Amino acid sequence: MKATALSALGRRTTPPPISWLMALVLARPKLVSLAAGFTDDATLPVTETRRLLGRLLARRTTGQPALQYGSTPGFPALRRLTAARLCAQDAATGEGRVSEPAYDPEALVITHGSQQLLYLVCEVLCDPGDVVLVEDPTYFVFLGILQSHGVEARDVALTPDGADPDRLDAVLSRLRREGRLPRVKLFYLVGYHQNPTGTTTTLARKAALLDVLRHYERPAGHPIYLLEDAAYRELRFAGPDTASALAVPGGAGRVIYAGTYSKPFATGVRVGFGVLPEPLRRAVLCAKGNHDFGTSSLGQHLLAAALESGVYDRHVARLRTRYAAKAGWMTAALRRHFPAHVSWTEPRGGLYVWARLPRGVRTGPRSALFRRALAADVLYVPGRLCYAPDPTRRAPDHEMRLSFGHASERAIRTGVARLGQVLAEVCG
């Protein structure tokens, strides 16, 4: 029998690249992976978590709610602490306008990692055939969500300050000419230490992008949202913080802010959050009600306790020092082992270095470079995975994402040295 019982979504969804990258790592125990977006094992807060959980479970009054179902929007104390922290972070930058209701705990939904929020937002906003604008390149797992929903991604070129508003304007103008503006629902940007390039978007740039989106709303016939993914905001180890798009005057009604406690605390706890304008918040809550009717209580109570006790702040301070050192080890190794014609930007936060090879040197999964790297037991993320499948151009294929998040100091040095050797062989 040939017929399948799968839904259109089930048939359409292709395996995410993360699956085969992970499979490669599992199949080769000696492989040095500079590919995974995992965080640093040594700094995971094992002792702090044991103490916090011990306190939480020491009394029935605090233990029982932590082990019980919660509500769909999330644990009220965590929502309050999260909203207050976000508001204080934006206020501390001295940029923009930090005012209610953008930082109201009522606008905040706790999710199973920020990944769930990204999924839910796409689910409640997009139908097959719709268009979502993305940075070029972007977070490749997000591209998977779009693919699965039958949504077309259109890319907007990045500059050192963030996505280029003139390019955004040109893309939207073209969509208008094609009569597809009503299908445009949102622009997704990774605002801080972007995955994969490390770019941080300035507040002025966020304001300019929001202006362009607003300009096209009337012909689109509906709001066009800016989805700001701040997954790496807390992992800043150089330079000042930048206010979120929530602080752009007049931007609050159009900004969706996705945050997470995964990277800055523990990826295994997987607690994220979203700040959403109405009527999106209500729609996301209804969809989340169907998904899981609430994020795991234990993780939420743990994070609330970490935030309230100061454990979280102390942990983030330690992480920043650690990742600054790891980024330094990686860039020092790159300077030492990579050919002079490979360029990269010194990271100021996050987990990645984005290396640009000469255009003729291919890095894709089928390239000689990738195969030789695997044979040398080192893995990177081929840059082309991070480019939207835009029918109007060929995705660049000469870049690689290298992560210093999970690898040890030794693995970083060994991995980069092996890659340097392979590059020397392939580039001649």
Ligand SMILES: Cc1ncc(COP(=O)(O)O)c(C=O)c1O
């Ligand atoms: C840009 C970006 N957004 C969101 C996520 C999802 O993180 P989590 O669901 O753990 O919060 C990741 C994870 O790597 C990421 O890189």
